[in-house]
Amino acid sequence: MADDAQHAPTLHGDPPAAASPQGLADRNALAAVAVERTRMPMVVSDPRQPDNPIVLANRAFLELTGYSADEVIGRNCRFLQGEGTSAETIDAIRTAMLEERDFEAEILNYRKDGSAFWNRLNLSPVHDEAGQLLYVFGSQIDVTELRKVQELEASEHRLLKEVDHRALNVLAVVGGIVRLSRSDEPVRYARAIQQRVAVLANAHTLLAERGWQEVSLEHIIRQQMNGPRLEQVALSGPELMVSAIAVQPLALVIHELVDNAQNHGALSVPGGRVEVSWDRGSEYGAFELIWREFGGPTPPLAPQIGFGTAMIAGMIERQLRGRIDRDWVDHGLCIKLTAPGTFEPAPA
Known part of the structure; x- marks a missing residue:
């Protein structure tokens, strides 16, 4: 020098x-x-x-x-x-x-x-x-410290956008719950709203515990399985991870399927049973879920009760941009749900 x-x-x-x-x-x-x-x-x-x-x-x-x-x-x-x-x-x-x-x-x-x-x-x-x-x-x-500040600001900005996105998603789901819940009796209407909001809250807690990361589909289904006849339900399918944004709508859909089956379908009678299977769809990130009921009420009675058609269709079609197909066959109700961009490959 x-x-x-x-x-x-x-x-x-x-x-x-x-x-x-x-x-x-x-x-x-x-x-x-x-x-x-x-x-x-x-x-x-x-x-x-x-x-x-x-x-x-x-x-x-x-x-x-x-x-x-x-x-x-x-x-x-x-x-x-x-x-x-x-x-x-x-x-x-x-x-x-x-x-x-x-x-x-x-x-x-x-x-x-x-x-x-x-x-x-x-x-x-x-x-x-x-x-x-x-x-x-x-x-x-x-400029090390300056970059740290800039990265922190960028991270905070991304976090705020994510919080805003999550809040809007939750509000959209809540709006769907209120709009699609139906009952002529105020008490039954309030109970239906409370049950569905509780499902949403439980799914939110699950996401928070997982750091708002993906959750396995089987975990979501099992979280909604409650009641005296759960031994009548069989689950099968590969491990699929549901994206965070789809967890709450899917939880509501599964809740509705379980609730309807327990009150009006195959799980409302001792001899009934339900098979739930899922797999990846033809498009990357898509899923297919099939809900089959056996030994439930006879087909003519079920359409009059409805099986939560509006709620399930609203979550699948409006929230997840998917499709729902339902059919009555000899053994009972069969529902097929499909939605794009919902799953990621399970971690190795």
Whole structure:
């Protein structure tokens, strides 16, 4: 590192906008002193030498990187690079130097002790009056803390958007519950609303416990299975993970199917049984769920009761953008539910 004007490199370029004759004569020495004493980390490299080594580094640069002057002078600046340094940024620096043009970028560098820091790097070629490249002037700013703040702000922004999205989704489901719940008796209507909101709340709790990550379909189904005849229900299907946004609507659908079967369908009689199967759909992320009832009330009675058609259809078609098909066959009711973009492959 240069300690006085005698060891300063001869820098060329446009003269200062305002300078005395003596100032012009001393400009090289003054430039070296300015580089040395500024608080901004700075280096000067010599591209005329093999591998473009550093020929001057100020004290601020040494303090930033943790290296001594002897460990810096004569080396190419790449010693600051490490495992996490972007190869794309390195290529961009190399291209800018070959084209002898100014360059600015943020790059992940490493100190002597191995600690990483984000470096806002500015490189500027220095030419003589004839246009020949003499030196490359580089300044560095440690922007690690600034990036942490920016990342935190971005994370908070994403979180707020996610909270807003979840809140709107919950409100949409609640609106569907109120709109689709039907009863001519206020007490029965209030009870139906309460039961369905309780299902929504339980699903919300499940999502919160899972960190708003995917939940297995079987877990959602089993959460809604309650009552005296659950031994009459058989579940089968591969492990499928339901996206967080689809958990609450699906929980309501399963609740409605179970409730209707217990009150009016196959689970309302001792000999009835229900088979629930599921699989991936033909499209990536789609699902197919089949609910089959055996030994329930005779087919003519079931359509009059309704089996929660409005609620199930509303959740599947409006919330999940899917489709519901129902059919009465000899053995009882069969419902097929399909919805796109609901599942992800189960984790290995």
